[in-house]
Amino acid sequence: MNGEGTAADAAGAADGLWRSVDDLWTWLEAASPVGGREGLLLRMLKLSEEVGEVAEAVIGAVGQNPRKGVTHTWDDVRAELCDVALTALVALRTLTPDARGTFESHVAGVARRSLGPPASGSDA
Template identity: 35%
Template structure:
């Protein structure tokens, strides 16, 4: 059973633990590690789970639940955070800055602003 988490989660400390563990287990040359980890994002993106929920997989019935799709999408986020930590010295700062840039695209007159 998965450990319960709170909305304020120590995600970056977990990313650091995972990154150190992966670095200990790595067999690829150091310069290729980032590229290999980027490829991991593409293998985890969850399309099969969503297709399975919607009944679009081969076969007559749905093959996945929404919980499967949510876990698959979360796996993508974890993989992306690990890649960012691999290729960036300050992944927290880079992610926060990018999120600010993307959120700034919302027009000022929109009612969803903070």
């Protein structure tokens, strides 16, 4: 094995990600003490909290606060970034049942604007 995954592996991983997003959204909807518009706004604000935790981890990883010194690792930063990404996907799911389609379409648009159109034709 050469360490490269197949397209089926990637699709399976993506399916698992979006299943987890849906499961977390379902759990949050059932467990949330605040609903309606206020609950929606709080779900969006959760992103700011998570981004703040990334900042705290970066500051801690470089020891920027002389009173505290080094309090975090770059593994902590990576974990906090994952929390931001997951929180954003769950927030997106809160706004649309087709979070996956919305996200994939947006990523394709950003890639087109940034990288140009995909190469036409394939020799394979």
